[in-house]
Amino acid sequence: MAFSRHTEDNLWTLIAAPTVWAFHFLLSYVVAAVECAPNSDIFEPIGGTRLLVAGITVIALVAIGFVLWRSIREWRYHGGGYRHNEDTDLDRERFLEFSTVLLAALSFVGVIFVAMPALTIWDCR
Amino acid sequence: MSATHDGRDAEELRKGQEERLNKVWETPKGWRYWSVVNNTEVGIWYTATSFAFMLFAGVLGLLARVQLAVPENDFLTASFYNQVYTLHGTVMMFLFAVPIFEAVAIVILPQMLGARDLPFPRLSAFGYWCFLIGGVFVSGSIFFGAAPEGGWFMYPPLTTQERFTPGYGPDIWLLGLSFIEVASIAAAVELIVGTLKCRPPGMRLNLMPLYAWYVLVVAGMILFAFPPLIAGDILFELERLFNWPFFDPERGGDPMLWQHLFWIFGHPEVYIVFLPAIALVAMIIPTFAQRPLIGYSWIVLAAVGTGFLSFGLWVHHMYATGLPSISLGFFSAASEAVAIPTGVQVFVFIATLLAGRVVNSVPMLFVSGALAVFVIGGLTGVMVALAPFDWQAHDTYFIVAHLHYVLIGGMLFPVVAGVYYYWPLVGSRRLSDRLGKIAFWLMLIGFNVAFFPMHLSGLMGMPRRVWTYPTGLGLDLPNLISTVGAFIFAAGILIIVFDILRPKGNQPYAERNTWNAGTLEWLSEVPGKSWGVRCVPIIKTRYPLWEQPGFMEDYDKGRFYLADAEELQRETMVTSVLDGEPVQCLRVPGPTFMTMIAAILLGAVFIFATFHWWEATLVAMVLTTISILVWLWRGTSLIPEKAEKDVGLGLSLPLYKSGPQSVGWWAMFITMVGDGTAFLSLVFGYFFFFTIHEDFPPTGAPTPGLLWPLVSLALTAGAWAAAWAALKTNKAGNVAVARVLMAGGTGLALAGGAALVWAPYGAGLDPVSHVYPATVWVLVIWTVAHAAVGALMLAYCLARSFAGRLTPVYDIDIENVALYWHFMAATGLITVAAIGLSPLAA
Numbered sequence: 001m002a003f004s005r006h007t008e009d010n011l012w013t014l015i016a017a018p019t020v021w022a023f024h025f026l027l028s029y030v031v032a033a034v035e036c037a038p039n040s041d042i043f044e045p046i047g048g049t050r051l052l053v054a055g056i057t058v059i060a061l062v063a064i065g066f067v068l069w070r071s072i073r074e075w076r077y078h079g080g081g082y083r084h085n086e087d088t089d090l091d092r093e094r095f096l097e098f099s100t101v102l103l104a105a106l107s108f109v110g111v112i113f114v115a116m117p118a119l120t121i122w123d124c125r
Numbered sequence: 126m127s128a129t130h131d132g133r134d135a136e137e138l139r140k141g142q143e144e145r146l147n148k149v150w151e152t153p154k155g156w157r158y159w160s161v162v163n164n165t166e167v168g169i170w171y172t173a174t175s176f177a178f179m180l181f182a183g184v185l186g187l188l189a190r191v192q193l194a195v196p197e198n199d200f201l202t203a204s205f206y207n208q209v210y211t212l213h214g215t216v217m218m219f220l221f222a223v224p225i226f227e228a229v230a231i232v233i234l235p236q237m238l239g240a241r242d243l244p245f246p247r248l249s250a251f252g253y254w255c256f257l258i259g260g261v262f263v264s265g266s267i268f269f270g271a272a273p274e275g276g277w278f279m280y281p282p283l284t285t286q287e288r289f290t291p292g293y294g295p296d297i298w299l300l301g302l303s304f305i306e307v308a309s310i311a312a313a314v315e316l317i318v319g320t321l322k323c324r325p326p327g328m329r330l331n332l333m334p335l336y337a338w339y340v341l342v343v344a345g346m347i348l349f350a351f352p353p354l355i356a357g358d359i360l361f362e363l364e365r366l367f368n369w370p371f372f373d374p375e376r377g378g379d380p381m382l383w384q385h386l387f388w389i390f391g392h393p394e395v396y397i398v399f400l401p402a403i404a405l406v407a408m409i410i411p412t413f414a415q416r417p418l419i420g421y422s423w424i425v426l427a428a429v430g431t432g433f434l435s436f437g438l439w440v441h442h443m444y445a446t447g448l449p450s451i452s453l454g455f456f457s458a459a460s461e462a463v464a465i466p467t468g469v470q471v472f473v474f475i476a477t478l479l480a481g482r483v484v485n486s487v488p489m490l491f492v493s494g495a496l497a498v499f500v501i502g503g504l505t506g507v508m509v510a511l512a513p514f515d516w517q518a519h520d521t522y523f524i525v526a527h528l529h530y531v532l533i534g535g536m537l538f539p540v541v542a543g544v545y546y547y548w549p550l551v552g553s554r555r556l557s558d559r560l561g562k563i564a565f566w567l568m569l570i571g572f573n574v575a576f577f578p579m580h581l582s583g584l585m586g587m588p589r590r591v592w593t594y595p596t597g598l599g600l601d602l603p604n605l606i607s608t609v610g611a612f613i614f615a616a617g618i619l620i621i622v623f624d625i626l627r628p629k630g631n632q633p634y635a636e637r638n639t640w641n642a643g644t645l646e647w648l649s650e651v652p653g654k655s656w657g658v659r660c661v662p663i664i665k666t667r668y669p670l671w672e673q674p675g676f677m678e679d680y681d682k683g684r685f686y687l688a689d690a691e692e693l694q695r696e697t698m699v700t701s702v703l704d705g706e707p708v709q710c711l712r713v714p715g716p717t718f719m720t721m722i723a724a725i726l727l728g729a730v731f732i733f734a735t736f737h738w739w740e741a742t743l744v745a746m747v748l749t750t751i752s753i754l755v756w757l758w759r760g761t762s763l764i765p766e767k768a769e770k771d772v773g774l775g776l777s778l779p780l781y782k783s784g785p786q787s788v789g790w791w792a793m794f795i796t797m798v799g800d801g802t803a804f805l806s807l808v809f810g811y812f813f814f815f816t817i818h819e820d821f822p823p824t825g826a827p828t829p830g831l832l833w834p835l836v837s838l839a840l841t842a843g844a845w846a847a848a849w850a851a852l853k854t855n856k857a858g859n860v861a862v863a864r865v866l867m868a869g870g871t872g873l874a875l876a877g878g879a880a881l882v883w884a885p886y887g888a889g890l891d892p893v894s895h896v897y898p899a900t901v902w903v904l905v906i907w908t909v910a911h912a913a914v915g916a917l918m919l920a921y922c923l924a925r926s927f928a929g930r931l932t933p934v935y936d937i938d939i940e941n942v943a944l945y946w947h948f949m950a951a952t953g954l955i956t957v958a959a960i961g962l963s964p965l966a967a
């Protein structure tokens with residue numbers, strides 16, 4: 001089966017989505033820490049920071065969504081399935097694609113989880 | 126007629142092969158035994174040593190429980206109680222929980238991958254000796270009443286200021302453990318390269334045993350989790366030894382920085398402890414369900430997913446420090462998210478057990494106990510991950526209960542299951558079923574009796590780390606019950622120890638592959654052979670012993686690769702990362718005392734520094750460097766007697782590879798990733814102070830300026846370019862030019878280092894006065910030390926070139942040094958940017 005126009009998956013593509021999660025997490029934390037670090041005016045609303053987190057979140061979700069979309073498409077195109085225990089290039093590829101799908105889904109949910117506090121918390125208390 | 130003749134010939138050939146293999150892999154006798162570096166021996170020493178530390182720490186736990194059995198007890202003094210619980214936690218975490226992973230992996234990973242050994246056996250041996258020396262040093266301190274008292278996370282200022290903690294306790298903790306962290310990182314490098322490059326031919330990523338997946342993830346986590354602690358240790362020791370004020374608020378420092386650095390390490394650490402134990406479960410369950418694990422990809426998801434998410438949890442240990450609640454929210458959310466992959470694993474295991482026909486056995490008993498206990502700990506974990514609940518439970522016995530449920534359920538029980546499961550590989554006999562069962566029930570019951578009541582005493586308000594409590598608060602009964610339970614639990618452990626140690630001479634050998642498992646480690650003969658594997662097999666399935674017909678016979682008859690050792694050299698096979706295609710026949714080094722000597726000398730550096738014997742420290746440092754150079758010179762990148770060798774089945778492989786194809790290059794790359802993480806943690810410290818201070822650097826304070834940092838940067842860049850050009854010219858055959866470049870690079874590197882030191886020195890930055898000059902100095906010292914190492918490396922290459930050990934074809938040394946210099950150049954750039962530019966921004 002032709003692999004052309006498809007990514008050849010490897011360990012780096014496997015961890016792409018969780019890496020995006022990690023950067024999203026780090027940036028959200030840094031943005032909040034910079035805003036609130038000299039914790040002087042704790043009742044001041046931090047609308048700007050929350051918007052910034054929202055922006056980072058959208059970017060992260062789009063990036064992870066892209067990984068997810070691509071890996072699902074390629075996994076299906078290569079025949080899908082869940083076992084992937086054969087001694088062929090194709091099955092190794094499918095295994096990596098399917099694992100990428102799972103990790104991307106987890107990372108997607110993870111990003112949403114992490115973004116939620118910015119919905120409900122208004123200030124630096 | 127001629128067929129039997131052939132048969133006899135083949136038989137003879139096989140005998141000869143086995144003789145040669147035996148001879149090459151023979152374990153030295155007598156006192157030379159201790160020069161062994163082979164993974165089977167070193168792994169066993171490692172395992173036994175960490176178990177011994179566990180027993181020691183267990184006795185300390187029992188002492189603590191005796192003291193707490195009744196109110197207002199004076200069995201231990203307050204100070205001694207502090208030492209006891211601090212050392213209990215420290216030893217359990219640093220000398221048992223993490224090392225046992227490395228130990229077990231060193232024993233079984235090569236077997237599981239059909240490799241004769243890991244790629245750097247001497248590195249494992251070096252790591253072991255570091256671990257032993259550091260561990261004995263830290264543990265021994267309690268016999269002199271000098272053990273640390275600050276709890277296993279050593280929060281400053283309690284532990285940094287003489288008036289709170291006189292004596293050497295914290296220094297012993299810091300230096301002893303830093304030393305062991307070095308060993309852990311060494312093991313991580315070894316295990317990553319081993320899993321990626323030493324799999325047998327045909328073992329593609331999708332066919333790799335799940336244990337190997339976990340090892341890969343956990344070793345990767347070590348690489349990013351331990352360096353922040355090393356960075357923290359450096360700051361901490363500089364404050365203790367030289368009064369640099371990193372954690373002293375009066376001079377601009379902040380104790381919170383330590384908490385961040387400690388827990389950026391500490392939280393991933395608990396998963397570093399948990400995942401490898403669960404990896405054992407993932408090997409045991411298929412065997413006793415007698416079917417492949419269901420949901421291979423889901424386990425990969427869980428391992429990799431947990432590996433990442435675990436780095437977003439650290440602040441949940443710091444909920445009570447007054448951080449803004451939006452920050453707490455992020456960490457709380459991530460802490461809840463990590464329950465998803467963790468739950469997935471538990472469900473995968475249950476599904477496999479339901480789908481198979483479960484064979485009753487001791488390992489399975491411990492596995493089921495592990496799952497039950499761990500799930501309870503996981504549930505209280507979900508509770509304390511919520512900040513408002515944690516504010517109530519923080520620093521109470523509820524936490525002590527939670528952490529023991531997860532650690533004992535998630536680590537100790539699986540490890541014991543692993544001991545019962547893998548013992549036949551080590552001891553050639555099975556452990557006793559009857560004793561195992563008794564031990565299991567004692568441990569399960571004792572554990573719950575001991576630790577369940579702690580939830581209640583904690584909710585009643587009993588703080589952790591108190592040496593006694595008043596009567597009449599309702600705490601008397603739960604504490605007494607806990608103590609009784611702890612002894613029942615300990616009785617179970619003692620039975621296991623007895624089962625392992627009792628003489629088994631009159632008991633018959635276990636049959637080969639005694640549990641009828643499907644993975645390669647069970648190819649091992651009974652009694653075991655020292656050659657690791659008879660030949661390097663070709664893999665086509667996940668469970669070759671079940672799914673590849675005639676596999677064991679082909680293996681025994683040496684019908685796969687490397688069935689012989691014609692040149693009487695230790696060899697194993699290197700393959701490609703994705704599909705395990707053969708790449709190289711790797712010669713691995715044999716026994717040596719150099720590793721032990723280097724570890725003893727390095728240990729001396731740390732121990733002398735603890736007691737401030739500076740001259741001795743310096744001497745030991747020089748000797749350590751020399752010993753490592755001797756080790757490298759004599760034992761690495763040896764030029765083989767021929768370019769290629771026939772490894773059997775008509776395949777011929779190169780004996781030498783350099784650059785990204787070689788295992789050494791990857792080891793350097795991985796080490797430098799860890800090293801870079803430690804550096805970035807120091808930079809994090811710099812920016813941490815930058816954000817919390819209104820003015821950083823403080824107005825009017827001297828700064829290193831721009832001139833000297835830029836001069837240094839230019840010189841460092843020159844050294845970097847020289848290293849790179851030396852590699853290229855040497856490859857092209859221009860040896861003379863390459864030598865000039867190596868010499869020039871050495872000089873430029875040293876000059877760059879000198880210029881960088883001059884910047885803060887000339888400007889009069891006094892590191893004791895304020896945290897700003899102190900952080901500048903730390904970045905400078907780190908960078909200069911690395912420049913010096915880089916200079917030494919270039920000089921080493923030059924010497925190798927003159928000695929004829931580095932040639933245009935055989936150029937591992939300069940390949941690796943050029944790689945080092947990429948990282949070094951980045952380090953120089955970041956340091957100069959941080960210390961030179963940030964004063965401009967302020």
Ligand code: HEM
Pocket residue numbers: 183186187189190210211213214215217218221222275276277278525528529532533536537588589590591592611614615
């Ligand atoms: C015989 C079994 C054990 C007993 C009786 C026991 C007992 C205790 C007790 C009573 C404490 C609380 C001390 C205090 O807060 O004053 C404690 C703390 C702790 N235990 Fe254990 N334990 C046992 C096994 C383990 C194991 C297997 C591990 C980890 C692998 C472990 C890790 C820890 C840690 C990290 C702490 C926290 C120390 C600190 O607060 O600095 N324990 N243990």
